[in-house]
Amino acid sequence: MNLEYYSNAALVTSVVVYLLAMTAYAAEWAAARNAPVEESADRRELAGVGARSAGTPSTHAASSDRSAPDAPASDAPTPDTKTTDAAVEQRMAEMKVELWGRIGVALTVVGFLCSVVGTTLRGLAAGRPPWGNMYEFTITAMVLIVAVYLVMVWRTGARWLGLPVTLLAAVGNGLAVTVFYVAVAPLVPALHSVWFIIHICAAVVSGAAFNIGGLLTVLFLIRQRAEKRGTVSGYLSRIPTARKLDLYAYRFLAFAFPLWTFTVAAGAIWAEYAWGRYWGWDPKETWALVTWVIFACYLHARSTAGWRGTRAAVIALIGVASFWFNFVGINLLVSGLHSYAGV
Structure with missing residues (x-):
């Protein structure tokens, strides 16, 4: 061993x-x-608004209730007992x-x-x-x-x-x-470079942020659907609101994007060291660029077009899927200069 x-x-x-x-x-x-x-809290607030809009019982009805004789005692549990239970x-x-x-x-x-x-x-x-x-x-x-x-x-x-x-x-x-x-x-000779460590470190950190942002986006879609239906119950009532989940996902993805940009740039410098050219349209390089473009569109749509909610979430999930295809699919299905990173 x-x-x-x-x-x-x-x-x-x-x-x-x-x-x-x-x-x-x-x-x-x-x-x-x-x-x-x-x-x-939001459901209690809505309930309070509904109660206020319904108004209060009239004085006559209240006085009639006070003038009514006391109900006979029974063995039924009192409201206090029900509240305690x-x-x-x-x-x-x-x-x-x-x-x-x-x-x-x-x-x-x-x-x-x-x-x-x-x-x-x-x-x-x-x-x-x-x-x-x-x-x-x-x-x-x-x-x-x-x-x-x-x-x-x-x-x-x-x-x-x-x-x-x-x-x-x-x-x-x-x-x-x-x-x-x-x-x-x-390591194969192409990996003997300081840019190997720089490139991979940036890829690992940005990949982790992309994945957490993707998980938050999925929870956002689930919570938003429940909020629209008015069925926020169970554990969904314990997680942040859809608006907050959308914001958290955006923060992780916005943090990951410049790191992914650096990953692509560092990979180009590493490629020049290993293969004598900065860019060669290798399948791995090409799909890394595709992933970059998708997340660039996501950030652009949020900052300029004001996209929020479902439309932005769909772009984010497409970006995460592109990241995983670049990582898994390209290595398993396509051969190229990055094949040494496969299984």
């Missing part, structure tokens, strides 16, 4: 733990859906949701640590940064994505993002250890 073996074992363990974390988050969502929850039920439901959520976060931390150990051991086994192929890029990107999520939980309590993040991490690491895996090998 060597470092490569323990690296693989740690990454396989991370997949299992991420799946368990995803199950816990799913149980959290289910518990919130099946349990009574407090109305959100509802409060207890609400409290128990909240405790159940909180328990599943905490279990999900704890398992996510464990999976993250296993992923960090596996990625670190892979680098030690290779004697270089673990970014030399598609497998190593994937496991490094998953580490960064989950790290950003955990920071968000710590700083802002964004536990509502746990289900899609752990799903992405489980799928990403699962594909890495089953489909993308390659044994440790020396």
